[in-house]
Amino acid sequence: MSVARKCVWIGALLLALVLSAPATPAQARYPDHPIDFIVPWGPGGGADLLARTAGKIMAHDLGASFPVLNVPGATGMVGMTKLLTSPADGYTLAVLIGDTYALLARPRPAFDPKQVIPLAIMIQQPSGYWVSTKSPWKTWPEFVASAKQHPLKVAILGYGSADDITTSYLQTKGLKLTEIPYAKPVLRYTSIIGGHTDLLYEQTGDVRSYFDGGEIRPLILFYPRRLTIPQFKDVPIGTEFGYTVDLPQFRSIVVKAGTPPAIVKLLADELAKVAKTAEWKTYLQSQYADPDSYIPMDGARQFMNAWLDQARKFRALTNMGAR
């Protein structure tokens, strides 16, 4: 091989190397590596399903994967801490749900709502009270009549939760209710089906199987309007009895405050597309969620602030104190 030919070969190789290198090495395009999707709950729950469904649809569009990191603990606080300690570069998303958000209404909250940017409210599920189908209560007024005479047991998630706020509110209305905290959902559902408690506070989707299976029935839901889902359209809502509390379960997707606005917009637009897909509508249906759950970024912050204000107001009203 002649020297000239060698030079041509080397030149060609160098050219190939130059061409294969990216034009601008850093931050050429967002996303250029996988985006962590923090789920502050264990696998299999509603939040986990949300991240996996949304992540799958977005991965298809953005060409980057959304690996789900389950970081359970402390009602979602451990996962939120992980988000807040990650860099605000748009490569970490988290699911923030109503149960975790309710903790911010307590004295000395763990973080400020301003530390996160909500990209969208992806799902809203009305919460309400359920009784076993074996129980004598067919309607809410029947239950109220019993609860005013003698104390009844209510299975709730824990003190300080939306469950606690709503139940404490009803106590101020003269209902004799004893709150029994069950941190594990399984035990909560076992307690109502097994007859250890009289009433269960839960959102629609989480108890779907027991409702479909005829084990429990809803007596009342707390939501601004009656649900359009056929199975729930006859279930009364709180305002029909003059109750002003409604703290529906919501699940939002958030990034850390300080994330570049362009990336925030890109992700929010992407979630808007996700909410329009048939796959997402099927997901909402499977969760017995409000079909009009989705709230885009510009309304999400307002929704969450109003939610928190309401939680604070009822806490003050019900003397929940440090709980």
Add this chain to the structure above:
Amino acid sequence: MTFVDLGHGLAHVFQPFDLLMLVTGLLVGMAVSIMPGLGLVMGVILALPFTYRMPIEPSIILLTAIYFSGTYAGCFTAILYRIPGEPMDVPMLWDGHAMAKRGAPAKALGWALVAALIGGLVSSAVMVAIAGPLSSVALSFDSPDYFAAVFFGLTTVVALAGRSLPNAIISLCVGLLVATVGIDSTYGTDRFTFGVPILEDGIQLVAILVGTYGLSEVLTRIGQGLRVSQPNDADRSVATEFPTLSELIAIRITIIRSTILGTLIGIVPGAGATITSFISYGIEKQYGRRRHLLGTGLPEGIVAPQIGATASVAGHMIPLLTLGLPGSGATAVILAAFLLHGVQPGPMLFQDPKSTLLVYTILSSMFVSVIGMCLLGFFWIRVVVKVLKIPQGILSAIVVMFCLVGAYANRNDLADVWMIVFFGILGYLFEKFAFPIAPLVLGAILGPIGEDSFVRSMIASGNDWLVFFKDPISAALMGASALALGYPLLREVLSRRQRQPLPASGGPR
């Protein structure tokens, strides 16, 4: 009818892809359960993403197979190297490892295999037959019953005490104390967190286990200059040595007792294979015919916890299928797999003819899994035993690597790595000053469940302490606890009065 359904299900299991997933699941389960810090729950979690694109039957078969073999393969490392891959393998250290140390590792492995086979098959058969009535038993478990069950579990500490009861109780209290770290689940109060975020979620069980057993074992070995003799003669070709029929018949009571216990405790939501394994061993220690010798390498001490652990799998699957109630970490992930495929387990599953096939495919896959697991285990042991030829120094390094990586992989947090180093040193000191480690681990596992159900019982009953004695289930369990606590104390007092030296039980440490 059940049998016809089961036949249809069985035919489904032997379809090529379903069978492939079953074998894959068995291998994955074995791989993760012998590595400290991974464990079967981690195995099913890691396998979950792979099931997204599969049909539902092979998905559930895959996860169930991991679950089954995960309750079994952990005994390899526990028996051979004194490294429990999982909490449930801890009782395997006492008699299993003792038997291996005595020069019969093949026999110890054989006993474990037979126990897993019997426990798995019998409990699966029992559960298929009486799924309905048993699910209502699980439903009737209320907080006082949970507390009584946990309290009974804690009293087995007396059985596990070995030579010094005070040391065992101190160790148990340290375990209970460790379990209180974090935000308490009832009132949301920070306890011993010192403002450190990672402590808010409590100390991970994995850190305690991997530290006190895995790492402290290596530290002890280093302390002995790594010259400690290998647990058995690695040069000899060691295979599984099955117990003879007469040996099996000799311990038939243990077999029957552990199978019934494992299946029954399995259906209680929350009581995982670990609790079953401990209780099964504890009962053996209390009421077994040769209880005085337990801990020295008796087959009963291997068979009881292994049958208990494997039998609990079938127990857990039934409330999951009939009620949608996951009773353990692994069944929670299997529930997730159901949900990801748009199927909600529950009473409806048995009513729809289409899903009846699914249910019975899963049930019959349990039988195939148990048999397949034992076949694979038989050959896998030969491979595992070869690891014995690795020099102590290198083996220790590998163990430390798995320990540290396992601790990190759990939550992707370096703090967990420091945590296991801490527990490693603690375990080493415990070992050095003759404090048993088992009560500490038992306290850390059962503490939170016990506390939670105790507080809830108090809230529900208006602080009535008698609530634990009002319900037949909890009253019976409290009675059994009283017996478990009182009998050894009485025995000790009596034997002291007779001025006889205590039998050298060589208690488990």
